[in-house]
Amino acid sequence: MLQVFFALMAGILTIAAPCILLPLPIILGSSVGQKNKTRPLFLVFGFVLSFSIIALLINFLVTTFNLNPNILRISAVILLTLFAIFMIWPTPFELFMTSWSKLIGIASKAGQSAGQGNFGGFILGLIIGIVWAPCAGPILGSILTLIALQKNFAMASVLLIAYAIGAGLPMIIIAYSGQALTTKIKSIAKYSKRIQQVFGIVLIFLAGAIYFQYDTVIESKLLTALPSFGTNIENNLINNFSTNSKSNTNLAAPEFVGISNWLNSEPLTIKELRGKVVLIDFWTYSCINCVRTLPYVTKWYDQYKDKGLVIIGVHAPEFAFEKDTNNVKMAIAQYKIKYPVAQDNNLRTWSAYNNEYWPAEYLIDQTGKIVYTHFGEGEYDVTENMIRQLLSVNGNVAVNNGPDLSQIGSPEMYFGTNREAYLSPQQQASLVPADYKMPTDLALNNFAIEGNWQFLPDKATLISGDGKIKLHFSAGKLFMVAQSLYQPITLKITVDGKPQPDVTVYQSQLYTLFNSNNYTDHVIEITIPNPGLDAFTFTFG
Numbered sequence: 001m002l003q004v005f006f007a008l009m010a011g012i013l014t015i016a017a018p019c020i021l022l023p024l025p026i027i028l029g030s031s032v033g034q035k036n037k038t039r040p041l042f043l044v045f046g047f048v049l050s051f052s053i054i055a056l057l058i059n060f061l062v063t064t065f066n067l068n069p070n071i072l073r074i075s076a077v078i079l080l081t082l083f084a085i086f087m088i089w090p091t092p093f094e095l096f097m098t099s100w101s102k103l104i105g106i107a108s109k110a111g112q113s114a115g116q117g118n119f120g121g122f123i124l125g126l127i128i129g130i131v132w133a134p135c136a137g138p139i140l141g142s143i144l145t146l147i148a149l150q151k152n153f154a155m156a157s158v159l160l161i162a163y164a165i166g167a168g169l170p171m172i173i174i175a176y177s178g179q180a181l182t183t184k185i186k187s188i189a190k191y192s193k194r195i196q197q198v199f200g201i202v203l204i205f206l207a208g209a210i211y212f213q214y215d216t217v218i219e220s221k222l223l224t225a226l227p228s229f230g231t232n233i234e235n236n237l238i239n240n241f242s243t244n245s246k247s248n249t250n251l252a253a254p255e256f257v258g259i260s261n262w263l264n265s266e267p268l269t270i271k272e273l274r275g276k277v278v279l280i281d282f283w284t285y286s287c288i289n290c291v292r293t294l295p296y297v298t299k300w301y302d303q304y305k306d307k308g309l310v311i312i313g314v315h316a317p318e319f320a321f322e323k324d325t326n327n328v329k330m331a332i333a334q335y336k337i338k339y340p341v342a343q344d345n346n347l348r349t350w351s352a353y354n355n356e357y358w359p360a361e362y363l364i365d366q367t368g369k370i371v372y373t374h375f376g377e378g379e380y381d382v383t384e385n386m387i388r389q390l391l392s393v394n395g396n397v398a399v400n401n402g403p404d405l406s407q408i409g410s411p412e413m414y415f416g417t418n419r420e421a422y423l424s425p426q427q428q429a430s431l432v433p434a435d436y437k438m439p440t441d442l443a444l445n446n447f448a449i450e451g452n453w454q455f456l457p458d459k460a461t462l463i464s465g466d467g468k469i470k471l472h473f474s475a476g477k478l479f480m481v482a483q484s485l486y487q488p489i490t491l492k493i494t495v496d497g498k499p500q501p502d503v504t505v506y507q508s509q510l511y512t513l514f515n516s517n518n519y520t521d522h523v524i525e526i527t528i529p530n531p532g533l534d535a536f537t538f539t540f541g
């Protein structure tokens with residue numbers, strides 16, 4: 001739900017980019033005097049279509065040729081600063097705008113030549129998207145990355161529609177209000193030079209803010225002021241959806257599809273399990289939320305397997321190393337899982353259930369229908385009582401929501417560039433090996449690195465020599481998903497300056513770095529003596 005909201009806001013922020021001044025004359029000029037009520041809608045559709053294709057192409061080129069996104073970002077900052085200087089110093093700016101006005105004029109003529117109706121509006125929208133994409137492309141690129149990360153096609157479609165609505169709404173307002181806006185612009189024309197210079201100064205500050213990544217600083221400040229606000233909202237939305245949604249209940253349970261391996265069992269089908277109560281647990285072994293849920297799931301299996309309950313763990317990997325059958329077998333042994341586990345390495349069963357969460361529970365009755373779902377942690381008593389009800393076991397178990405997670409003030413933090421959001425603003429993720437120095441200050445819910453590191457889409461790797469990771473967090477427990485493919489690496493750890501037990505990283509799994517009941521702010525420093533460490537995520541408890 002939050003991702004849909006972010007997609008909508010991203011669309012609105014796209015239209016708010018400073019370069020709206022460039023296509024604005026086209027939008028206004030094409031709407032003044034127009035009586036066709038649907039033409040602006042076709043204009044917006046054409047804009048979103050061409051804008052998306054161009055920005056997606058840019059994103060494809062960056063990822064395909066392994067270009068460093070920082071180069072593009074810094075280039076954009078330089079161009080933005082030059083544009084601001086031109087606005088403050090009008091002479092070169094006027095020369096620039098004279099050249100640009102020719103392009104705008106060509107675009108307007110092309111739109112007019114296409115006709116005054118809906119088709120003409122659509123063609124004009126295509127042109128606006130082409131003219132505008134180089135400026136606003138980074139914002140759209142971010143939302144397209146978010147959409148691309150979705151494993152559920154339906155959810156990806158919802159995000160794309162939300163983005164399109166966000167980008168289109170302001171444009172529709174501008175188009176339908178063309179006459180009024182034109183009047184206002186004309187009324188302040190005599191102050192245009194001063195406004196232009198003020199806007200140039202604002203752009204210089206904006207370029208500086210982008211360069212120093214102050215959006216991350218603001219996010220950190222918000223999390224400091226409201227430490228568990230965002231996490232609690234998302235958890236509440238997930239829990240409300242799981243208990244109140246009817247979309248996944250009273251439907252025939254989809255069959256298992258695309259399973260790579262069956263562990264602890266021969267292959268099973270939903271059809272052959274008719275007459276049994278079946279609990280499907282979507283999990284992945286390096287997910288701390290799944291790990292905290294497993295004791296309850298394994299207990300239910302031990303307690304109710306002889307009463308007609310079948311539990312199947314569908315292992316749906318988040319990272320590539322979780323597809324390795326030997327890794328999954330070790331996790332099964334570690335967590336004492338005795339029920340069947342299906343390796344859904346290509347997430348086909350995950351998609352068949354329209355699932356979006358780790359962990360996720362789907363309870364299926366004796367007729368093969370999904371009668372209850374729960375996403376995330378907590379409400380273990382509710383799930384167990386539903387199992388007991390289907391098995392005709394008398395009585396209810398006591399309320400059990402599991403450990404209290406409300407004191408955790410830090411969100412999950414990813415190292416990979418696909419989802420990295422908490423690297424110190426004083427550092428920049430590089431897709432090629434780069435040397436990093438530890439900053440002197442580290443805000444809450446930021447981490448920083450030292451040494452020679454390379455960032456990849458799903459992880460950060462210490463390439464050569466020794467290195468460090470430093471994190472300022474708010475929680476009693478800290479975990480890291482990590483691996484060392486070449487040799488075991490023993491990490492030296494201090495928390496708030498006090499030595500902690502060493503942690504040896506080798507296998508690809510979740511490691512406990514700090515375990516306490518002190519839910520205040522902490523600073524952990526991790527010293528890595530050898531290269532080869534892959535860091536994937538920080539999670540908290």
